[in-house]
Amino acid sequence: MAPGRSRLRVPGLSRASLAQRARQRRVAPASVRRAGGGGAPPPPPPPPNGRVGGRAERALARLEAVGLAGRADDSPGLLSGGELQRVAIARALVHRPRLLLADEPTGNLDAGNARRIAALLRDAVRSAGACGLLVTHSATLAATADRVLRLGADGRLHHG
Known part of the structure; x- marks a missing residue:
């Protein structure tokens, strides 16, 4: 597409x-x-x-x-x-969203606040049984996700 x-x-x-x-x-x-x-x-x-x-x-x-x-x-x-x-x-x-879309949610934050927000988002999604989709350049934030997809040079999403 x-x-x-x-x-x-x-x-x-x-x-x-x-x-x-x-x-x-x-x-x-x-x-x-x-x-x-x-x-x-x-x-x-x-x-x-x-x-x-x-x-x-x-x-x-x-x-x-x-x-x-x-x-x-x-x-x-x-x-x-x-x-x-x-x-x-x-x-x-x-x-209390059932679908949480977050584009660079920690982009303007210092390391301490970025960790706090990553944990808050993860806990909010899990406790509500919701779905969260994060877009980030942060490897640290990506590591908190249950599943990671990367955008390849070919424009397609790849696991990992």
């Missing part, structure tokens, strides 16, 4: 149904809060049973998982490229 003409087929999903769902959701830009920042109220305490139920609570838990709980009130303009990348990953995981 020629470049730019590839297709991804997921049983039970069509491009039209995905577009309709996206229009219905109309997700607003992410906004998060930080205790004590600009007079914002502190985040709610965790539920007594330790379970995170609501979307806001899950968002704060994911920010903590990517190491950004302390930046929850900061506007995107105050965040570095790597921090913005971690916020995007946290935001995606809040929705």
Whole structure:
């Protein structure tokens, strides 16, 4: 198939149904809060049973998982490229996707945060019984995958 003409087929999903769902959701830009920042109220305490139920609570838990709980009130303009990348990953995981597509998810991160994000993505996919597809140049990130395919000079995918 020629470049730019590839297709991804997921049983039970069509491009039209995905577009309709996206229009219905109309997700607003992410906004998060930080205790004590600009007079914002502190985040709610965790539920007594330790379970995170609501979307806001899950968002704060994911920010903590990517190491950004302390930046929850900061506007995107105050965040570095790597921090913005971690916020995007946290935001995606809040929705508990069954299919996770990640293009260079650790590309702008230092080694420590790259390891943290690789483990977080792997654990999120496995715990949800989801499917994850990572595109990366990082041999370290590729090594965390259950299966690795490489794009050959012939334009085809090869195992290994």
